[in-house]
Amino acid sequence: MKLQRWVVHKGLKVCIVFEGRDGAGKGGTIKAITERVSPRIFRVVALPSPTEREKSQLYFQRYIKHLPAAGEIVIFDRSWYNRAGVERVMGFCTPEEVQKFLDGAPMVERGMVESGIILLKYWLEVSPQEQERRLWDRIDDGRKIWKLSPMDIKSFNRWDE
8 A cells, every 4th residue: 555655646657577487376476466456556467368460569569558657556467578488488489589579678678667667577486396286276176277278288398498
């Protein structure tokens, strides 16, 4: 509550990025942060797979339109770092596209910070054993099955990549 009042009072723009392996706790962490805050100030962005139109645009474009204005906090549940992680490992992009991303990301983020955005990035890690336990928990618990996608199993099997 204090954070959101401070952000509004100062007219700050805060962008928080949560990345990590499937089952590492990104969603639970975001839920814990946002359960008692104003949706007028806090916004969570969890983008689906890109559309054909988005695939034809500048890679960062689909994320840029969600960045915060003054007095807002935006939390990304996964972000542009998908290009270097999931997309690379699963073969959804070429090595050249990954390299373009790695070259461009620091410049885009520098531009964000220079425009006054406070950028906070977090990586949540989980061991292979714990990830497997959590994936099975999702499979076995009907209340959690919605969290599981076929991609989760495929990416788990490519842990070391």
